[in-house]
Amino acid sequence: MSSQPVFSQPEEAGFLPIAQLSLLVTKLMALGYRCLGPTVENGAIVMRELDAPDGLPRGLQAAQAPGRYQLTRDPLNRYFAWANGPQAIKPLAFSPEESLWRVERDAAGALQFAPVLPATPAQAIIGVRACDLAALALQDAHFLQEGRRDAHYAQRREQLFLVAVQCAEPGATCFCASTGDGPTPTVGYDLALTELAEGFVTLAGTVKGQEVLNALGLAPATPQQIEAARQQGQTAAASQTRSLPSRNLRDALMSRLEHPRWDEVATRCLACGNCTAVCPTCFCHAESDVPALDGQASQHVRMWDSCFGESHGHLHGFNVRPDIRSRYRQWLTHKLATWHDQYGRSGCVGCGRCIAWCPAEIDLTEEVAALTRSEVKP
Amino acid sequence: MNTPHAIDAGPPHAATVTARTQESPTIFTLQVRLDDAAAQAAYRFAPGQFNMLYLFGVGEVPVSIMSDPEERDGIGHTIRALGRVTRGLAALQPGDKVGLRGPFGRGWPLQEISGCDIVLVTGGLGCAPVVSVIHYLLRRRERYGKLVIIQGVKHAEDLIWREQYDRWAKLPDTQVLVAASQGGALWPWHVGRVTELFGLANFNPECAVAMMCGPEGMMRSAAENLLARDLPESRLYLSMERNMQCAVGRCGHCQFGGAFVCRDGPVFNWGEVKDLLEHRGF
Numbered sequence: 001m002s003s004q005p006v007f008s009q010p011e012e013a014g015f016l017p018i019a020q021l022s023l024l025v026t027k028l029m030a031l032g033y034r035c036l037g038p039t040v041e042n043g044a045i046v047m048r049e050l051d052a053p054d055g056l057p058r059g060l061q062a063a064q065a066p067g068r069y070q071l072t073r074d075p076l077n078r079y080f081a082w083a084n085g086p087q088a089i090k091p092l093a094f095s096p097e098e099s100l101w102r103v104e105r106d107a108a109g110a111l112q113f114a115p116v117l118p119a120t121p122a123q124a125i126i127g128v129r130a131c132d133l134a135a136l137a138l139q140d141a142h143f144l145q146e147g148r149r150d151a152h153y154a155q156r157r158e159q160l161f162l163v164a165v166q167c168a169e170p171g172a173t174c175f176c177a178s179t180g181d182g183p184t185p186t187v188g189y190d191l192a193l194t195e196l197a198e199g200f201v202t203l204a205g206t207v208k209g210q211e212v213l214n215a216l217g218l219a220p221a222t223p224q225q226i227e228a229a230r231q232q233g234q235t236a237a238a239s240q241t242r243s244l245p246s247r248n249l250r251d252a253l254m255s256r257l258e259h260p261r262w263d264e265v266a267t268r269c270l271a272c273g274n275c276t277a278v279c280p281t282c283f284c285h286a287e288s289d290v291p292a293l294d295g296q297a298s299q300h301v302r303m304w305d306s307c308f309g310e311s312h313g314h315l316h317g318f319n320v321r322p323d324i325r326s327r328y329r330q331w332l333t334h335k336l337a338t339w340h341d342q343y344g345r346s347g348c349v350g351c352g353r354c355i356a357w358c359p360a361e362i363d364l365t366e367e368v369a370a371l372t373r374s375e376v377k378p
Numbered sequence: 379m380n381t382p383h384a385i386d387a388g389p390p391h392a393a394t395v396t397a398r399t400q401e402s403p404t405i406f407t408l409q410v411r412l413d414d415a416a417a418q419a420a421y422r423f424a425p426g427q428f429n430m431l432y433l434f435g436v437g438e439v440p441v442s443i444m445s446d447p448e449e450r451d452g453i454g455h456t457i458r459a460l461g462r463v464t465r466g467l468a469a470l471q472p473g474d475k476v477g478l479r480g481p482f483g484r485g486w487p488l489q490e491i492s493g494c495d496i497v498l499v500t501g502g503l504g505c506a507p508v509v510s511v512i513h514y515l516l517r518r519r520e521r522y523g524k525l526v527i528i529q530g531v532k533h534a535e536d537l538i539w540r541e542q543y544d545r546w547a548k549l550p551d552t553q554v555l556v557a558a559s560q561g562g563a564l565w566p567w568h569v570g571r572v573t574e575l576f577g578l579a580n581f582n583p584e585c586a587v588a589m590m591c592g593p594e595g596m597m598r599s600a601a602e603n604l605l606a607r608d609l610p611e612s613r614l615y616l617s618m619e620r621n622m623q624c625a626v627g628r629c630g631h632c633q634f635g636g637a638f639v640c641r642d643g644p645v646f647n648w649g650e651v652k653d654l655l656e657h658r659g660f
Binding site for chain 1: 385387388389390391392413432434435436437438458460461464474475476477619620621623624626627628629630631633635636637653657658659660
């Protein structure tokens with residue numbers, strides 16, 4: 001983004017002792033960043049502003065399963081042993097609701113239009129995951145296309161400082177190893193931490209990350225620490241039990257558009273849109289007008305939308321996707337198939353959120369397996 | 379717009395309704411002029427493209443551009459009053475203010491097809507993208523071969539611009555084939571399905587281009603009929619409709635397979651979309 005990537009090599013890693021994690025937050029706060037970190041809210045980990053540099057919670061794990069998310073104690077009392085929460089970076093770059101422009105009507109009836117740009121503080125997010133970074137890269141591809149930059153997204157995006165952490169304890173719903181997006185962050189971060197018992201192996205990914213790293217004055221990580229960090233990533237990858245059968249399911253799914261599984265999943269899916277709300281790559285949004293009470297001005301607002309909603313496929317007088325079958329198929333085939341046509345890869349980063357937060361316990365990996373199991377096109 | 383901006387993502391440009399015509403009980407045409415004279419003079423579009431029209435305090439709708447691309451005084455939009463925005467737009471009178479963004483998307487391939495016979499197929503309630511092309515072709519008649527206009531409607535009274543069809547039918551090298559599933563008093567055309575008329579269409583498949591617009595079922599069936607008449611798939615085009623809200627390929631509502639209809643369409647070659655069109659619900 002605004003800072004050139006200069007990924008430092010593992011042998012250049014610094015080592016941040018466990019007791020000094022708050023120094024990193026202190027440093028970022030001193031640089032003017034509003035620091036967001038993991039916070040427990042309504043029984044889940046969410047990213048909220050940290051009141052104090054030592055405000056990061058410790059010893060939490062997130063037990064996840066289809067339709068389940070439960071915070072538990074981490075016997076090793078680590079800072080980042082929770083796999084993920086329902087949201088991470090997406091709402092901070094692509095706002096769930098914001099004004100795009102406003103219009104005023106003067107006494108003569110003439111309309112004056114003006115853009116509304118968000119006030120965006122510099123924000124540091126501590127504890128983002130490899131899947132979140134991969135998802136952010138996909139959101140960048142959508143909102144920052146050459147010649148098609150979305151000014152609102154760009155403004156927020158440029159202000160982000162991303163402190164990634166390696167996932168040592170993937171959730172049971174995670175499958176980032178299978179999509180190639182984790183569990184060790186490799187791109188897209190300013191700083192990347194790997195939590196070991198005694199501290200963090202710390203790498204810089206950008207010039208601004210390197211500046212923060214330099215300012216911390218860390219001792220270099222030892223070869224043993226670097227090796228332990230690498231092994232921890234491998235173990236975490238190997239521990240994942242869910243997977244997708246291929247990183248490119250385009251043809252496999254597009255040749256099965258009338259598969260009976262679509263009808264079957266439609267009997268379970270509630271079309272609630274939870275999966276699209278927690279998905280870090282879903283970008284659909286609705287636009288609507290919010291007129292002022294005095295009738296002399298109006299705000300043109302966009303809000304996250306879901307292809308599971310009734311209005312998404314609305315077209316003068318009829319709905320192109322009137323049933324849940326077609327909406328689930330629209331979502332899954334866009335995410336895993338036609339995303340390849342649009343952005344050169346799958347739109348799924350293996351975070352597993354759509355599985356954990358589905359009230360009907362629908363598991364994307366299981367649906368894909370059922371759809372693609374048969375060799376012959378049904 | 380022809381401005382330094384790569385895309386006209388908003389806010390809209392202030393514009394004024396200069397004329398309003400009632401075409402049928404529910405269909406009307408608004409002639410709109412951008413308030414910024416330089417912007418109006420610089421405004422360029424291709425037939426088949428669309429604008430986003432904004433009604434103050436209510437919202438935006440995508441509307442196909444009806445006027446001729448060489449007309450500089452204003453921009454024509456034929457609209458059916460159906461939803462909140464279009465019903466509000468229907469109440470506008472000359473002098474009223476609107477917002478306008480555009481033009482958007484890909485129009486008809488009119489440059490590439492000169493010299494060819496042209497088959498225009500429309501269905502439903504007066505299909506603006508194709509009717510605008512008919513006007514365009516008639517004003518440049520010498521550049522094209524035979525013209526076949528095929529229009530299907532459900533009820534006889536759904537056909538708007540009826541006298542235009544009568545007029546077109548009298549032009550040389552122009553064939554007009556109209557069908558209504560249900561006829562009415564003094565209905566001079568065919569009663570039945572429009573697809574029953576394709577056998578009568580007089581064009582040379584070796585040098586013909588077809589452009590279609592209307593309900594997808596009708597277009598699928600029209601495509602079958604035209605391909606059966608040996609029209610090559612590469613010269614069959616259609617204009618698609620989807621729920622376009624941002625018009626710049628961002629909001630996701632008009633996503634159709636790998637395309638965003640607002641950006642990559644609304645005009646597509648048949649080959650680009652035929653596979654997905656076979657499946658309802660995209």
